[in-house]
Amino acid sequence: MIKDFVYHRANTSEEALDLLDKYRDDCKIICGGQSLLILMRQGLVAPANLIDIKGVKDLDYITFDPEEGLKIGAVTTHRAVEKSEIVKDNYSILIEMEKNLASVQTRNWGTLGGNLCHGDPTGDPATLFTVLNGSVKLASKERERTIPVEEFSIDFFETVLEEGEMLLEIQLPVIPPRTAVAYDKFNLIENDQGIVAAGVSVTVDEKGSVCQEARIALGSAAPVPMRAKAAEELLRGKKIDDALLDAVGQKAAEEADPVADIHASEEYRRDLVNTLTKRMVRKAWEQARALAGGKE
Amino acid sequence: MAGMRRQPMSKKYHVINTPVHNVDGIAKVTGRAEYTFDVVLPHMLYGKILRSPYPHARILNIDTSKAESLSGVRGVVTGKDTLGVKQGIWRRYKELCDEEILAREKVRYIGEPVAAVAAVDEDTAEEALDYIEVEYESLPAVFVPLDAIKEGAPLLHEQAERNINVTRHIEWGDVDEGFKQSDFIREDWFRCSSQAHVCMETHCAVASYTPDGKLTVYTSSQSHYYIKVLLADVLGLRENDIRVISRYTGGGFGSKFELDSAQFCSSVLSMKFCKPVKIVLTREEEFMATKRRTPMFYYLRTGVKKDGQFVAKESRVFTEGGAYTAMGATALYLTGFFQAFPYDWPNYRFDGYRVYTNTPPTSAMRGFGAPQATFCAETQIDIIAKELGIDRIDIRRKNGMYAGYEVPGQAWIQSCGLDECLDKVDEWIKGKGDLPANNGIGIAAYGFMSGGIFNWFDTPYAFSSAVVQVNIDGKVDLFIGSQDMGQGSNTTLTMICAEELGVNVQDIRLHMGDTDKCPVDLGAWGSRETLMQGNAVKMAAAEVKKQILEFAAAKMSPNIVYDLDIKDGWIHLIARPERGLAFNDVVKEAIRGRDGQPLVARGHYTPHRKGMISPAYSFGVQAIEVDVDPETGKITLKDCVTAHDCGQVINPLGVQGQLEGAIAMAAGYGFTEDLPMDEGKILNPNLVDYKLLRTTEMPETTVVEVETYEPEGPFGAKEAGEGLTNPTAGALGNAVFDAVGVSINELPITPEKVLEAIREKDKPETNKED
């Protein structure tokens, strides 16, 4: 059951930071609550003070700048992102991810910011934002800092957020030209958390004949979303063919550090990493080449 | 969109087999239906149950003082506050009445109740649980049948040597001789998993004991009669000083006709404090500590002739019984019985052993042992067919049951549309043409009972009764004892009454779900309501109709050779339907003519001398089309057809709904649902980790009704709803076999198992012998 708490409503981000500063380790932030309330009901989290930032309008925005990229305020709902024209025009992969995330009801009330802060290694946003080289802007009363999404999660359900600190904004850089991003997760039931997930970004050269840059991020393959860096390295400067795909999949599977649980053994997770990585690399490669108008 | 394709509707009936709105529909679509979950009584307390964290332990001491001193806590009860009666649904057999519910000396599974709290609100009750101090002495435990029967294994129940709870033996012909005469013999081992019912409304009860010695229990139930009698047994009350009310039940599927912890604990608490007490199980409790489908370890040895003629089958099963008997004894028998369905096996032998284990008790779940049996049987038949090079439809047609067949010493099959079901499915498959790579179609055939004949409950009542009363304005009161848990019996039975009496569904006012007002019916389990309660309703309606027609005949003076009938509220000569009288007018005069007494009649039904199992059997064949991803093993359901014979369809919308629901549940059993355990603890007691099919996994479904006439059933009807869960796991497995050539013998058929099997199959042979 949920334990009693004192409720504080913040109307602005400044108020939120003040409250965080005042209550330090004796408080928790709630926004959409789609993950938090479940933990509170199980008694795993029982803050004496709850700071509600759902009404902080100054953190509810989606903006895009051709130089700076996409900025999403912490309290923006999944659904707002899913329906945003800006996102559709510039980061359509995000919309694809949202459509496959949980349910409409969850997305209507839950936020991307909350999802990231929950630190669930099966979380799609963290993995996809890692592929997209995203960052998060964190703030406390004392300071502001921006760190890569890749460094935000440090263990199962644990992020680098310190006492008194909150997430303000998610930043995604402009997707470079001739770059395609593919993301998929493996599950038995659609929209469930992935047993394994793979996101890949491939940038091709002007001719579209070789892979110039690649980023591979895996979800549920380690305690936190991870980059398969050795696998990426195999791709750089190469033309991607079946043999290379096999090698990349294999390498990603080796790099992964998956757990065994009731849904899958460690070995099966590695198999899935292999297969999903291959498929996403192929997909991103083909889409990137199409962008470049690449020919053989 | 693809939907139903069915036989043209019978024109001979006015109400039956027409699409009628569910009689509870308005209540349900407007949120007015009051479930036990919604019941609130004045001065009501809320209860919570403390459950054992150990799979096997002696209870040394329970100290409730700290909990009882918490503000807002009214009190705590333990087994010591009860009569200590060991109860069980197999009431007739005292040695099988082994469950106290509130354990007194020993706990035998994780989740077994040891204490219950009543408090002013749910949170306080929950908090109080932490303050109850229980001293346990942990005992060694066993979790799987084959460990539990070993010499020296820890014993759960003193009287059960080697933890063997019940054994069953079914035999006819000479199996050993049959194997000698077989051209081809195949042996296979299977493991059938458990499954959770996952009713949307969890188990719950509101018990209210008053100083006049009467107990009222609102509860979500499939049989208010059983609950009433069992409560009387365990509480030491007079049967009819207990009133059980269960008007709307949010799902049952076999989980709600035995006495459960919510009913028992709320009653004990209420009796102690003379206040209403409400207990609603959480979803976690529901998974962890309510009864579940029986896992089975199956061995099948089958002998056939090279032309596919079935000769002999031997089946040996160990079932994981869990800590108590529950309905597990029935599941054991039925799995052995339905292992031979729906075929003519000249020689058959079954030996089943139900073994106690320190896990939550296994009991009844839709299909009752038949889905497990059908999965094993149908999987093996496809393997045999393939090895012999025989078409899988042909081999089934060759050996299928038929009307007039007798299962030696067990059952008479009076109506059977199996052959036509096979034809329809064959047609559908052929219509599909060539399938893409890694796609396949699998089929499975089944048969199922329409209500059981056995009386292990030891009731002296007729198995089903009904009362029909016609009032002055023509409105008909129908009193039934059956329960509608969503399967639609309220509507089906109202339709039967309407058809027999010659009125419309809107003319009938249904009374059910209250033991104070309703006649006895054993409940909604074993697919008995349509046939058994239906026959009772039909009898009562026919009797009232006779009374009305007596008055009509007096008024109309028809020639003795002319028959009167009633249809659509019109009493008429059958030969000259334009000549008649309005039902309401005749009723009014009939009542006047009887000193103003309403027209009333009773009906009842008990299946006497109808074989060992059931008076009638439904049949069907299902085909499922799947896509298998050979690199991940993932199975996608693409399409499904079911040709089924439920005799005369009564409620077509209901039947289609039952079929589609059955597919979702049984497909889940086939490939997504499981209850993995570690040392007796269920590892996925929530809806995140327990995987149910959702809208997106459910394939298109086509229903083909094969109409037969079952003499035992009302208007020729048989069950439709439980039998339909039998074939899906087998059809799914056979579809995977067809798609990628691997046959998985262990449920659920997960992608990981499929991938491993594909890899195993594709391994280059290293030892080739010439």
Added chain:
Amino acid sequence: MDKIKLCITVNGEDHECYIKPKKLLVEVLRDELGLMGTKRGCNTGSCHACTVLINSVSVKSCSVLAVQADGCEITTIEGLADAAELSPLQRSFLDYGAFQCGFCTSGMLLTATSFLAENPEPTEHDIREGLHGNICRCTGYNSIIRAVKAVADGGYEEAADE
């Protein structure tokens, strides 16, 4: 623990009550306002039986603190029909037998109502995705999909205002 004031409009009616801040919206609807039509089937936000509309948007009322709905307009199952006049979806559910035990039905109807308001011309696949969160253990979903599609296809147009 001090209670705080909550002001919400439910099915067009204003309500004011004093609640502990930890109360979930579903608890306030059922326990404070006596609106029992909204059900609860789990503790993990999985089943969606508790779906209501907040400012026309579908949410799980078990996963929303009531205080967060302060000042909002809530629609529950009790607010779908206009007196005795059932909504198009309620009527199509009756016609298609799109419910059995009925426990998930309130949530299903609210979800479908909101879905059709946002997707007036859905394909069957769209409907499956839109209703994906709602668990039904009885129907196997297909009758529900048919009922929603029938409304989307215009079979239940409201009578034009005279």
